[in-house]
Amino acid sequence: MKSNIGTIIKKECSRFFGDKTMFFTNVIMPGFLIYIIYSLMGDFFMKSDVDEEPTIVYVENMSETMRPILETLPYKYVTSDFNATSIKSDLSKKEQNYVFLAFPAQFDSIINAYSSDSVHASSNVSIFYNSTSDKSKEAYYLLSETLNHWEEGVCNLFNINEITKENLRYDMASDEDVIRNYFGELIPLLMLMMVFSGCMAIVPASIAGEKERGTLATLLVTPLKRSELALGKVLSVTLFTMLSGLSCFVGMMLSLPKLIHADELGLSTSMYQTSDYVALLLIILSTVLVITSLSSILSAKVTSVKAASSLMVPLMVICLFVGMLPMMMSDISNAPYLFLIPVFNSVQSMAMALEQEMTATILLITLISNCLYALGLVWVLTKMFNSEKVMFSK
Amino acid sequence: MNTNPIIRVENVSKTFQLSRKQQKSEGTTRKEIVAVNDLSFTANQGEIFGLLGPNGAGKTTTLRMLATLIAPDHGDAFIDGLSIVSQPAQVRAKIGFLTSELKLEDFFTPNYLFDFFSHLYNIDNETIETRKKALFERFGIQKFAHVKVANLSTGMKQKTSLVVSLVHDPDIIIFDEPTNGLDVLTARTVTDYLCELRDAGKTIILSTHIFSLVEKLCDRVGIIINGKMTHCGTIAEICDGQSLEDRFFTIYQDVMERSAQ
Numbered sequence A: 001m002k003s004n005i006g007t008i009i010k011k012e013c014s015r016f017f018g019d020k021t022m023f024f025t026n027v028i029m030p031g032f033l034i035y036i037i038y039s040l041m042g043d044f045f046m047k048s049d050v051d052e053e054p055t056i057v058y059v060e061n062m063s064e065t066m067r068p069i070l071e072t073l074p075y076k077y078v079t080s081d082f083n084a085t086s087i088k089s090d091l092s093k094k095e096q097n098y099v100f101l102a103f104p105a106q107f108d109s110i111i112n113a114y115s116s117d118s119v120h121a122s123s124n125v126s127i128f129y130n131s132t133s134d135k136s137k138e139a140y141y142l143l144s145e146t147l148n149h150w151e152e153g154v155c156n157l158f159n160i161n162e163i164t165k166e167n168l169r170y171d172m173a174s175d176e177d178v179i180r181n182y183f184g185e186l187i188p189l190l191m192l193m194m195v196f197s198g199c200m201a202i203v204p205a206s207i208a209g210e211k212e213r214g215t216l217a218t219l220l221v222t223p224l225k226r227s228e229l230a231l232g233k234v235l236s237v238t239l240f241t242m243l244s245g246l247s248c249f250v251g252m253m254l255s256l257p258k259l260i261h262a263d264e265l266g267l268s269t270s271m272y273q274t275s276d277y278v279a280l281l282l283i284i285l286s287t288v289l290v291i292t293s294l295s296s297i298l299s300a301k302v303t304s305v306k307a308a309s310s311l312m313v314p315l316m317v318i319c320l321f322v323g324m325l326p327m328m329m330s331d332i333s334n335a336p337y338l339f340l341i342p343v344f345n346s347v348q349s350m351a352m353a354l355e356q357e358m359t360a361t362i363l364l365i366t367l368i369s370n371c372l373y374a375l376g377l378v379w380v381l382t383k384m385f386n387s388e389k390v391m392f393s394k
Numbered sequence B: 001m002n003t004n005p006i007i008r009v010e011n012v013s014k015t016f017q018l019s020r021k022q023q024k025s026e027g028t029t030r031k032e033i034v035a036v037n038d039l040s041f042t043a044n045q046g047e048i049f050g051l052l053g054p055n056g057a058g059k060t061t062t063l064r065m066l067a068t069l070i071a072p073d074h075g076d077a078f079i080d081g082l083s084i085v086s087q088p089a090q091v092r093a094k095i096g097f098l099t100s101e102l103k104l105e106d107f108f109t110p111n112y113l114f115d116f117f118s119h120l121y122n123i124d125n126e127t128i129e130t131r132k133k134a135l136f137e138r139f140g141i142q143k144f145a146h147v148k149v150a151n152l153s154t155g156m157k158q159k160t161s162l163v164v165s166l167v168h169d170p171d172i173i174i175f176d177e178p179t180n181g182l183d184v185l186t187a188r189t190v191t192d193y194l195c196e197l198r199d200a201g202k203t204i205i206l207s208t209h210i211f212s213l214v215e216k217l218c219d220r221v222g223i224i225i226n227g228k229m230t231h232c233g234t235i236a237e238i239c240d241g242q243s244l245e246d247r248f249f250t251i252y253q254d255v256m257e258r259s260a261q
């Protein structure tokens, strides 16, 4: 009994470790890729902090007691010569990256009264911010942490961003903006996953599968041009992958408002304009083109569906990690040349389209570069279909 | 008989580089295999020419070069005047290449596949219909013309493969191991059909390792061993009174002795 289990395990191990490709793509490759991607992320995609402006904090009724503590934080404080009402209302515009900090009047005297053991009503310190801006959000977290920490030493003398009866909002970002931001972080990854699983199901079967079953050779003996075959294959697998991606996209767009209870929040159902949808669709189409043509090349290299799928694993790892970038990193650079990088450009462009920050230049760079990559890849695929080494290896 | 050489093979050679993996699976340490070595022969219009040789002699490689699936390292061959090296697409339009390795997609019906392949050869619809009717009738395919290949028996699949490779009514037919893997009834249908095609003036080149098939079908035969053609001519010319099988083994031993020296 015991020895049989051992025998089976031994056989499985010699199968797994004996197959160098399998071992490489399943064991070595994933860790290596993650290492590369994370290292690159730090060096490459982050905006450099060097010349960045400090976040501006507008302060109403600046407390002289708190001033030294606040000044330990790396912010620029504006304490006079501003219109509090307009500062507060402007904060609800998209991506406003400042904070409005309001101390109650006579805050200092309340604090000072503490030492004489008198009883005092607790008062509220308000910090208004905009959560769609990372700068504003970070400043809000740090300010409230700092004030809270200090306040713990003084027996609940004041509250910070107290929940009031009127349900006063402190996050001044509009609900639409918050949700667009959320979509921008989530949807690129989901779309890439959909495109990829569609691709996995379709491309290896269409190319490596035809090689495996011997049906591709039947086509190659006809006068059909190799370039026609390569282009025909890529275009049809792109169409199928596109359709499955499209269906996922529609399903997601329809279900997400439900997921976030948009109707209860009173959000308009038309958060996006037709132009946003068109941009998104074009980006997805160009992405599908790149991914399917790349998968086609990998599939053409090998002689079985299984081998093709396992070759596609590293590609999938890369795509998923790049897809997570908007979620994991707040300050990704929008330098135009970065949009020449395949997959990365798709993810970033999708995020920008969903956050309604897309510019014509960025969209064009993404679409054109992706189409050029796809063309190049189809050219390589044609070369491969022409190569007797690839098509008629024993 | 008409002795116009419609196929001229001139000094073709083909060497395969072996990858490490192939070396292992072939069980050799050689880096390359000379599959075809300076091979020349001609086949005349309206005859069945047989390439006879043991496994690994280079028959499939030779026929694949003629069908322009792989290119020769040296030499050239001319099919009805067209070079396999410089005019591969025209050559492909002229020939029908058949082997048991060419498979049809399970998902489609013989009827669909006939149309599909006809379109690849740019045949007009009217011609497609007449040819389809004739060929399907000849091989009894009408009965299952609308059944998916996946649900056909081996014999039905083989007949469909054959018919689909002949949609363009080629004048020259290249057939690698015609009866390999066929059930006896289908094999008989195929050999009978090859004779019919010859009688209709078509030229056929086939490869085989089966002596009886050569004796039954071939007008002329080339004996190929280790990538080289040792003898070429009619069976009577080569055999010199012996049976083909006996004659072949004498030749084979000669070649082996000479190459051992």
Ligand SMILES: Nc1ncnc2c1ncn2[C@@H]1O[C@H](COP(=O)(O)OP(=O)(O)O)[C@@H](O)[C@H]1O
Pocket (backbone or CB within 6 Å): A392, A393, A394, B016, B017, B018, B022, B033, B034, B035, B053, B054, B055, B056, B057, B058, B059, B060, B061, B062
């Ligand atoms: N694609 C290939 N790669 C490497 N070696 C090959 C390839 N095709 C054929 N060979 C080798 O070339 C020789 C001739 O093969 P082949 O033409 O198939 O012989 P036959 O059809 O006469 O049995 C064999 O030794 C075979 O192993």
Ligand SMILES: [Mg+2]
Pocket (backbone or CB within 6 Å): B056, B059, B060, B061, B177
């Ligand atoms: Mg062979």
